[in-house]
Amino acid sequence: AQSVTQLGSHVSVSEGALVLLRCNYSSSVPPYLFWYVQYPNQGLQLLLKYTTGATLVKGINGFEAEFKKSETSFHLTKPSAHMSDAAEYFCAVGYRGSARQLTFGSGTQLTVLP
Amino acid sequence: EAQVTQNPRYLITVTGKKLTVTCSQNMNHEYMSWYRQDPGLGLRQIYYSMNVEVTDKGDVPEGYKVSRKEKRNFPLILESPSPNQTSLYFCASSFREGAYEQYFGPGTRLTVT
Numbered sequence: 001a002q003s004v005t006q007l008g009s010h011v012s013v014s015e016g017a018l019v020l021l022r023c024n025y026s027s028s029v030p031p032y033l034f035w036y037v038q039y040p041n042q043g044l045q046l047l048l049k050y051t052t053g054a055t056l057v058k059g060i061n062g063f064e065a066e067f068k069k070s071e072t073s074f075h076l077t078k079p080s081a082h083m084s085d086a087a088e089y090f091c092a093v094g095y096r097g098s099a100r101q102l103t104f105g106s107g108t109q110l111t112v113l114p
Numbered sequence: 115e116a117q118v119t120q121n122p123r124y125l126i127t128v129t130g131k132k133l134t135v136t137c138s139q140n141m142n143h144e145y146m147s148w149y150r151q152d153p154g155l156g157l158r159q160i161y162y163s164m165n166v167e168v169t170d171k172g173d174v175p176e177g178y179k180v181s182r183k184e185k186r187n188f189p190l191i192l193e194s195p196s197p198n199q200t201s202l203y204f205c206a207s208s209f210r211e212g213a214y215e216q217y218f219g220p221g222t223r224l225t226v227t
Contacts, residue, residue, distance in 0.1 A: 042220060
């Protein structure tokens with residue numbers, strides 16, 4: 001079985017500050033890891049994903065995440081927050097060959113303060 | 115344009131009145147799935163389909179039905195809706211099963227009174 005824990009249901013940062021959204025996973029097999037973003041009144045959009053290879057993954061809009069197997073973590077970061085980054089962010093875990101596809105975390109609402 | 119469409123986007127109904135939420139994708143994806151999103155719970159999978167005529171239960175299937183008669187369509191059926199099914203519903207599709215990128219529809223907000 002796999003699971004995802006997102007620490008902090010709400011995170012606030014100032015515009016220009018570092019964004020750090022935390023995600024820890026549990027998986028009995030090598031995981032595939034994803035971050036999705038949901039803007040108000042929209043569906044989810046893929047930000048970035050890790051499947052195999054390089055553990056530092058770069059995504060859209062300046063976001064990146066690092067897969068740390070020893071810490072079972074996949075935290076999302078962005079060096080400088082922009083007002084347009086305000087949204088809800090979901091971490092998800094899956095693995096190759098999974099017929100059930102992805103298990104999602106409960107989400108983190110990011111607020112960017114002017 | 116590659117997309118997943120859902121209809122209706124908003125629906126208010128009464129307890130026990132059967133309803134169907136349609137989902138269609140134009141990407142020739144094999145895999146389709148339905149989720150519900152509730153505050154603090156993230157997205158929970160209701161049903162998924164690995165191909166035409168192949169469907170299976172997700173984590174919260176009670177009170178829902180699905181069918182996959184055509185590759186592009188995957189309707190969600192609530193035969194006797196109840197207030198605890200008030201939620202935001204998302205349809206998603208991907209090339210095939212196995213943790214490939216999922217493409218999400220815009221969502222259907224359902225209220226059951």
